[in-house]
C-alpha cells in the first residue's frame with residue numbers, strides 16, 4: 001500500500017487536489033469494489049456514500065453490466081462514429097429518445113464535453129437560423145457545468161473559475177432559486193418564482209443576444225446539493241419559449257433516477273400531475289438535455305446531448321459548414337454504449353424508480369437522528385440525495401470530516417460545510433444505518 005501511495009504521489013496528478021495535501025492525507029488505495037463498497041489494498045472496506053463522484057448507480061462490479069461489456073468486447077471494442085455506426089449506439093439513441101422525448105443524440109466522453117456540445121449546438125442553431133448575434137449564455141449563480149474552458153464559462157464556482165477568468169468567455173448569472181436563500185416565512189416555491197422574475201427581467205432585455213439558458217434541474221450539485229422548487233423549471237421553460245431562448249437541462253449529475261424520477265425535468269409540473277416512472281416523461285421538455293455520469297452506471301466515460309427535431313433540422317442541408325462538425329475520438333464508444341444499455345435494462349427489469357421511492361423514504365427515516373442533530377442546518381432530501389450543512393468554524397471542515405468518516409469506514413467528501421450522501425441505489429438498509437451512525441460520530445466530535 002505504501003509503495004502504491006508513493007508511486008501515485010510521484011506519477012499521478014490527482015484531480016481537484018492540491019497535491020501537497022496528499023502528504024498528510026493520502027488517497028485511498030483501492031484494490032477492488034463490491035456493490036456499494038470499496039476495498040483497499042489492506043482489505044479495509046469503505047461505503048462509497050457518494051457513488052464515486054455521483055456516477056455509480058448499481059454498485060461496483062455489477063454482474064449484469066460486467067456481462068454486457070464482456071459480450072461487447074468479443075464483438076467490437078471501438079470504431080469511429082464518423083463514417084461508421086454500430087448496433088449499441090443506435091439502440092442507445094433510440095431508447096434515450098423514447099425516455100426523454102428528444103430524438104437526436106450526439107455523443108461525447110464526459111460531462112464537460114456534453115456541456116461544450118450543447119453550448120456550441122445552441123449558438124450554431126441560431127447562426128444557421130440567420131441570428132448569429134444570439135450567442136450569449138445565461139446560467140444560475142453557483143451553477144456548475146464542468147471545467148473545460150467553455151463549460152467553465154457558464155460555471156459559477158469561484159474556487160474553480162477565478163484563476164482562469166482571463167481564458168473564459170463572459171456569461172451572465174441570474175439568482176439561484178436555492179431554497180436555503182428564501183426569506184423567513186417565504187415558501188421554497190414563492191422564492192423560486194421570485195428568482196424566475198429575475199430571469200425574466202434579464203431575458204426581456206437581452207434575448208436578442210442570448211442563445212441559451214443552462215441549468216442543473218432541481219439540484220445544484222457542486223454548489224453543495226442546493227435544492228430548489230420545480231416551479232422554477234416550469235417557469236424557466238415558459239420564459240425560454242416566450243423569449244426564444246434555448247433551455248439546456250444539464251442532467252449530468254441528476255439524470256438516471258437521482259432525484260426520484262428518471263430525469264429531474266419530469267418533476268417540473270404541479271405535484272398533482274406528477275407521474276414519473278422508468279422514464280415517465282411529462283414535465284418540461286428542454287431543447288437540449290446533457291447526460292453523463294450514471295449513464296453507464298459509473299463504468300465508462302460517456303456523455304450524450306439529446307435535442308429536438310427542430311434543432312436537428314436547422315443543421316440538415318447541403319452546406320457542410322451548416323452541419324455540426326464537432327467530434328471526439330471516442331464518440332459513441334460501443335463498450336460504453338453497451339454498459340449504458342445494461343443500465344437501462346436494469347431500470348426496466350427491476351422497477352428501480354419505484355423501488356428507490358420506498359428506499360429514499362426509509363433512508364430519510366434512518367437519517368432522522370442526523371437531521372435532528374444540534375449542529376445540523378437545512379437538512380434536505382431529493383430522491384436519492386441527502387444533504388445538510390454543519391455549524392462549524394473549522395476552516396478545514398471538509399477535510400477533517402472526510403478523514404473522520406474514513407476512520408468509520410465511510411467514503412464521503414463534503415463541499416465546504418455541506419455534508420451530502422448520494423449512495424449507489426444498491427445500498428441496503430443495514431449499510432444506511434451504519435452510515436447514519438458514522439455521521440453521528442463525526443458530528444459529535446468537537447474537532448470537526
Ligand SMILES: Cc1ncc(COP(=O)(O)O)c(C=O)c1O
Nearest residue numbers: 110111112144145146221252253
Ligand atoms: C451538473 C454537472 N455538469 C457537468 C459536470 C461535468 O462532468 P465531468 O466531470 O464528467 O466533466 C458535472 C460534474 O460533476 C456536473 O455535476
